[in-house]
Amino acid sequence: xxxxxxxxxxxxxxxxxxxxxxxxxxxxxxxxxxxxxxxxxxxxxxxxxxxxxxxxxxxxxxxxxxxxxxxxxxxxxxxxxxxxxxxxxxxxxxxxxxxxxxxxxxxxxxxxxxxxxxxxxxxxxxxxxxxxxxxxxxxxxxxxxxxxxxxxxxxxxxxxxxxxxxxxxxxxxxxxxxxxxxxxxxxxxxxxxxxxxxxxxxxxxxxxxxxxxxxxxxxxxxxxxxxxxxxxxxxxxxxxxxxxxxxxxxxxxxxxxxxxxxxxxxxxxxxxxxxxxxxxxxxxxxxxxxxxxxxxxxxxxxxxxxxxxxxxxxxxxxxxxxxxxxxxxxxxxxxxxxxxxxxxxxxxxxxxxxxxxxxxxxxxxxxxxxxxxxxxxxxxxxxxxxxxxxxxxxxxxxxxxxxxxxxxxxxxxxxxxxxxxxxxxxxxxxxxxxxxxxxxxxxxxxxxxxxxxxxxxxxxxxxxxxxxxxxxxxxxxxxxxxxxxxxxxxxxxxxxxxxxxxxxxxxxxxxxxxxxxxxxxxxxxxxxxxxxxxxxxxxxxxxxxxxxxxxxxxxxxxxxxxxxxxxxxxxxxxxxxxxxxxxxxxxxxxxxxxxxxxxxxxxxxxxxxxxxxxxxxxxxxxxxxxxxxxxxxxxxxxxxxxxxxxxxxx
Ligand SMILES: Nc1ncnc2c1ncn2[C@@H]1O[C@H](COP(=O)(O)OP(=O)(O)OP(=O)(O)O)[C@@H](O)[C@H]1O
Ligand SMILES: [Zn+2]
Numbered sequence: 001x002x003x004x005x006x007x008x009x010x011x012x013x014x015x016x017x018x019x020x021x022x023x024x025x026x027x028x029x030x031x032x033x034x035x036x037x038x039x040x041x042x043x044x045x046x047x048x049x050x051x052x053x054x055x056x057x058x059x060x061x062x063x064x065x066x067x068x069x070x071x072x073x074x075x076x077x078x079x080x081x082x083x084x085x086x087x088x089x090x091x092x093x094x095x096x097x098x099x100x101x102x103x104x105x106x107x108x109x110x111x112x113x114x115x116x117x118x119x120x121x122x123x124x125x126x127x128x129x130x131x132x133x134x135x136x137x138x139x140x141x142x143x144x145x146x147x148x149x150x151x152x153x154x155x156x157x158x159x160x161x162x163x164x165x166x167x168x169x170x171x172x173x174x175x176x177x178x179x180x181x182x183x184x185x186x187x188x189x190x191x192x193x194x195x196x197x198x199x200x201x202x203x204x205x206x207x208x209x210x211x212x213x214x215x216x217x218x219x220x221x222x223x224x225x226x227x228x229x230x231x232x233x234x235x236x237x238x239x240x241x242x243x244x245x246x247x248x249x250x251x252x253x254x255x256x257x258x259x260x261x262x263x264x265x266x267x268x269x270x271x272x273x274x275x276x277x278x279x280x281x282x283x284x285x286x287x288x289x290x291x292x293x294x295x296x297x298x299x300x301x302x303x304x305x306x307x308x309x310x311x312x313x314x315x316x317x318x319x320x321x322x323x324x325x326x327x328x329x330x331x332x333x334x335x336x337x338x339x340x341x342x343x344x345x346x347x348x349x350x351x352x353x354x355x356x357x358x359x360x361x362x363x364x365x366x367x368x369x370x371x372x373x374x375x376x377x378x379x380x381x382x383x384x385x386x387x388x389x390x391x392x393x394x395x396x397x398x399x400x401x402x403x404x405x406x407x408x409x410x411x412x413x414x415x416x417x418x419x420x421x422x423x424x425x426x427x428x429x430x431x432x433x434x435x436x437x438x439x440x441x442x443x444x445x446x447x448x449x450x451x452x453x454x455x456x457x458x459x460x461x462x463x464x465x466x467x468x469x470x471x472x473x474x475x476x477x478x479x480x481x482x483x484x485x486x487x488x489x490x491x492x493x494x495x496x497x498x499x500x501x502x503x504x505x506x507x508x509x510x511x512x513x514x515x516x517x518x519x520x521x522x523x524x525x526x527x528x529x530x531x532x533x534x535x536x537x538x539x540x541x542x543x544x545x546x547x548x549x550x551x552x553x554x555x556x557x558x559x560x561x562x563x564x565x566x567x568x569x570x571x572x573x574x575x576x577x578x579x580x581x582x583x584x585x586x587x588x589x590x591x592x593x594x595x596x597x598x599x600x601x602x603x604x605x606x607x608x609x610x611x612x613x614x615x616x617x618x619x620x621x622x623x624x625x626x627x628x629x630x631x632x633x634x635x636x637x638x639x640x641x642x643x644x645x646x647x648x649x650x
């Protein structure tokens with residue numbers, strides 16, 4: 001029960017909620033029932049059928065309508081006297097600037113992506129408004145408190161980058177089913193149905209340089225006189241048969257690995273039926289391309305059945321055939337979409353055939369779809385728990401009760417009979433480039449990299465700036481905005497295509513660039529260090545940004561030996577260290593894949609950060625299946641962190 005004092009604080013508070021999805025619906029309801037009377041909600045989405053199972057403020061009839069507006073109407077039905085102001089908009093829109101944020105006493109996030117979270121963090125810092133951040137993934141969740149100058153900001157710890165795999169693991173030496181999925185989705189599917197002009201390293205790597213090039217020449221293009229069945233079999237034989245044989249020639253590769261088995265249609269499938277050409281147009285479909293299904297054509301009904309190699313091969317050929325027969329117009333521009341049934345069938349079957357070749361256990365379509373789409377099924381109860389915790393923290397923040405602030409982690413398995421793990425927040429990271437003024441360092445080849453590379457790969461992708469301005473001393477190198485003069489637009493466009501050392505104000509080793517985002521009111525300095533060479537595999541951007549987090553990636557907290565994007569440990573520690581029960585954590589987002597190893601429970605912290613679900617996209621889940629296959633990017637673990645060096649909030 002709230003005290004009188006609490007109640008009056010709550011009544012007088014003006015609250016901004018960002019996100020009216022899984023967490024947001026729970027949060028709005030809980031805020032209203034807790035006595036909050038002035039709530040603003042920003043959400044850019046409309047309601048989808050798939051939201052209805054957990055976003056309980058919405059009904060079938062609301063599908064297609066604004067989440068923010070419908071959420072408001074639903075809550076006003078049981079709390080008619082309160083004021084709820086909805087904005088059907090992106091929180092990154094310019095109208096939501098620092099002045100807009102300043103009107104609130106606290107901001108509560110119920111978002112599902114890193115980009116928006118970082119943006120809100122910056123606006124909260126610039127406006128001095130406290131932020132309560134949250135995230136859920138399946139059974140896991142977290143609530144963190146960020147108050148300028150008192151606790152860490154959302155970006156004081158670097159967030160794990162979306163999970164990537166070494167190219168050679170995907171193209172040549174898969175050892176887990178997820179590697180086969182990535183191959184099937186990002187290489188094979190993209191090669192056959194996506195943009196032909198995009199780089200795509202589908203062929204096996206071999207030390208025998210003469211081996212594959214000739215055979216691989218245009219192998220993926222359907223020949224003019226080739227019927228579709230013939231084409232499908234040729235692709236099958238090439239990628240599952242011939243390419244594997246080429247890979248096997250490189251004996252070094254297989255010294256410490258199990259050799260894969262080349263698979264050809266002649267071994268797996270019966271000879272081609274004579275009447276095949278006559279079947280061409282028999283594929284059972286309606287006029288709607290989205291209803292085309294290889295499973296339906298072949299009479300396979302249950303997506304949770306495990307298909308045999310033969311069945312996978314049938315699906316593979318049938319799906320390929322259906323793309324050409326029923327969706328030919330889309331070929332050349334298709335991207336994988338987890339809601340595209342035929343694409344999921346194709347990717348599942350291709351991944352399974354490859355898995356069979358490499359001796360990796362096969363998976364059913366339902367599982368494969370989850371892996372391919374990085375899906376972790378949302379749990380409504382977790383959202384409800386997290387929403388309750390957000391409100392509790394918001395109340396402490398409003399009363400400035402700094403000592404009581406807690407970051408709370410919702411676990412899947414109890415520790416000392418507790419499912420909620422409270423953690424005292426840390427003080428701001430003095431080397432955080434977002435909430436302190438610490439400069440960053442960028443190693444880059446200033447003679448080769450263009451300003452465009454810097455803007456795209458660093459300023460936008462890494463620093464998360466949306467309206468950047470780049471200066472070298474007093475010289476403006478780049479700027480975006482609606483109010484630019486034509487000549488400025490022309491000059492900046494020309495600058496983008498220049499290598500750094502040839503800019504009007506040349507950028508070389510030793511240069512300090514100032515990068516600023518006018519909307520976020522964030523300014524930082526970037527020290528440029530010239531470097532000639534970069535490792536294509538480990539440093540694919542051709543540049544390396546560092547400087548905003550302590551170097552924590554020690555051997556002990558690395559997640560996987562061949563994982564270049566191993567996460568950085570966050571530094572939270574439970575208030576009461578638990579016993580050393582080991583639990584397995586698997587992230588369901590590719591970005592978090594890194595964290596999928598056994599961790600000591602006392603080491604766990606879930607860092608709000610990724611692209612996953614309603615939370616921070618951080619969804620560690622316990623799994624008895626592929627222990628190592630985390631698919632998300634939420635969880636970070638302490639490992640041997642030097643947590644003692646960090647000061648908790650007193
Ligand atoms: N930049 C943004 N501006 C405003 N709202 C945003 C922004 N980014 C995300 N959101 C909102 O945050 C909410 C997150 O909710 P949730 O994670 O439940 O996602 P969902 O899209 O409703 O469900 P799912 O992704 O599981 O289908 C969504 O309603 C989404 O529209
Ligand atoms: Zn910070």
